[in-house]
Amino acid sequence: MRQATSYTRTAIGLHWLVAFALLASFGLGLYMQDLPLSPDKLKLYSWHKWAGVTIFLLVLFRLLWRLTHRPPAPPADMPAWQHVAAETAHWLLYALMIAIPLSGWLMSSAKGFQTVYFGVLPLPDLLAKNKELGETLTTVHQVLNFTLAGLVLIHVGAALKHHYIDRDGVLARMLLFIKKA
Amino acid sequence: MNTVLKSVALLALLIGAPHAAEFNTLRPEQSRMAFVYKQMNVPVEGSFKRFNGQISFDPTKPTLAKAALEIDLASIDVGSAEGNDEVAGKLWFNTKQFPVARFVSASVKPLGNSRFEVAGKMSIKGRTLDASTPATFRQEGTNAVFEGSFVLKRADYGIGEGMWADFGTVANEVQIKFRLVASSVASKQ
Numbered sequence: 529m530r531q532a533t534s535y536t537r538t539a540i541g542l543h544w545l546v547a548f549a550l551l552a553s554f555g556l557g558l559y560m561q562d563l564p565l566s567p568d569k570l571k572l573y574s575w576h577k578w579a580g581v582t583i584f585l586l587v588l589f590r591l592l593w594r595l596t597h598r599p600p601a602p603p604a605d606m607p608a609w610q611h612v613a614a615e616t617a618h619w620l621l622y623a624l625m626i627a628i629p630l631s632g633w634l635m636s637s638a639k640g641f642q643t644v645y646f647g648v649l650p651l652p653d654l655l656a657k658n659k660e661l662g663e664t665l666t667t668v669h670q671v672l673n674f675t676l677a678g679l680v681l682i683h684v685g686a687a688l689k690h691h692y693i694d695r696d697g698v699l700a701r702m703l704l705f706i707k708k709a
Numbered sequence: 710m711n712t713v714l715k716s717v718a719l720l721a722l723l724i725g726a727p728h729a730a731e732f733n734t735l736r737p738e739q740s741r742m743a744f745v746y747k748q749m750n751v752p753v754e755g756s757f758k759r760f761n762g763q764i765s766f767d768p769t770k771p772t773l774a775k776a777a778l779e780i781d782l783a784s785i786d787v788g789s790a791e792g793n794d795e796v797a798g799k800l801w802f803n804t805k806q807f808p809v810a811r812f813v814s815a816s817v818k819p820l821g822n823s824r825f826e827v828a829g830k831m832s833i834k835g836r837t838l839d840a841s842t843p844a845t846f847r848q849e850g851t852n853a854v855f856e857g858s859f860v861l862k863r864a865d866y867g868i869g870e871g872m873w874a875d876f877g878t879v880a881n882e883v884q885i886k887f888r889l890v891a892s893s894v895a896s897k898q
Binding site for chain 2: 565566567570571573574639640641642643644647648650
């Protein structure tokens with residue numbers, strides 16, 4: 529694989545698609561959980577699950593793409609510890625983006641509500657109904673989500689630091705509509 | 710006991726066939742009253758924990774069989790705690806005002822192969838409607854086991870009114886699945 533100077537259009541498209549889907553899904557998840565039971569709440573829960581399955585599939589494709597397309601090299605003058613930190617953070621982001629939908633799916637099964645993708649495609653229940661396990665998995669799903677949220681904040685902070693302080697074009701590599709440095 | 714009954718009882722004793730027994734006592738603890746409903750097209754299982762009733766079924770005279778069931782609606786489990794709280798409310802079963810659902814059979818029609826069509830009246834939430842269900846009979850040890858399932862349309866009884874009346878989230882059709890176990894208690898006569 530040749531070392532590119534920018535991410536592929538596919539990688540850029542997937543990055544932003546997943547970013548917005550995650551943000552929307554995270555916000556929806558926070559909002560819906562305290563609603564009193566109503567048809568709207570049931571709808572929101574279903575939409576959240578469909579979004580989760582979609583994000584999971586997108587992330588799998590992203591991961592496949594990432595493994596077969598070498599990303600652009602970091603700036604030459606970037607300190608080694610930042611290089612390691614960036615690498616670690618990126619793989620951790622991938623791990624969380626895979627783990628979070630899975631935890632949601634398992635949680636749903638343990639609570640006795642099957643996930644039926646778009647109300648059409650039933651996903652198998654990997655766990656039998658189990659109240660205590662359902663509550664544990666709810667906590668797992670929440671902790672993973674807040675970990676991801678924290679990591680995304682660091683990710684965004686680092687990107688902005690590269691753009692406004694280092695002025696090294698790292699952020700621009702992930703943007704389609706900004707002139708590359 | 711008059712002489713006719715006496716001779717019938719004597720005849721039954723003389724024949725001594727196992728089928729001569731009439732199953733006349735419902736065993737709720739061995740029975741099950743469950744259902745499956747769909748919300749957002751997701752099938753969810755539920756059940757009623759408490760119900761009771763009377764059954765009389767003589768396999769040699771099935772058309773004379775009778776069943777009367779009473780279901781304690783507050784014992785419903787729709788699959789989640791918040792769901793259970795919700796369906797007790799006025800929009801659903803309104804269990805404070807209508808605590809019990811009733812089914813009383815009117816006729817039993819043999820369909821062959823130990824299958825029967827049981828028709829009668831169903832009363833839920835102040836409404837009484839004709840209802841019928843297929844049911845199978847088989848003997849398990851000394852017990853009779855009746856199993857069957859039928860579709861109940863919740864809107865017919867006003868189960869799920871107001872914001873729940875729309876079938877877009879919770880479907881109108883609810884699959885009721887029952888397994889009723891009855892035994893013979895000879896001392897009943």
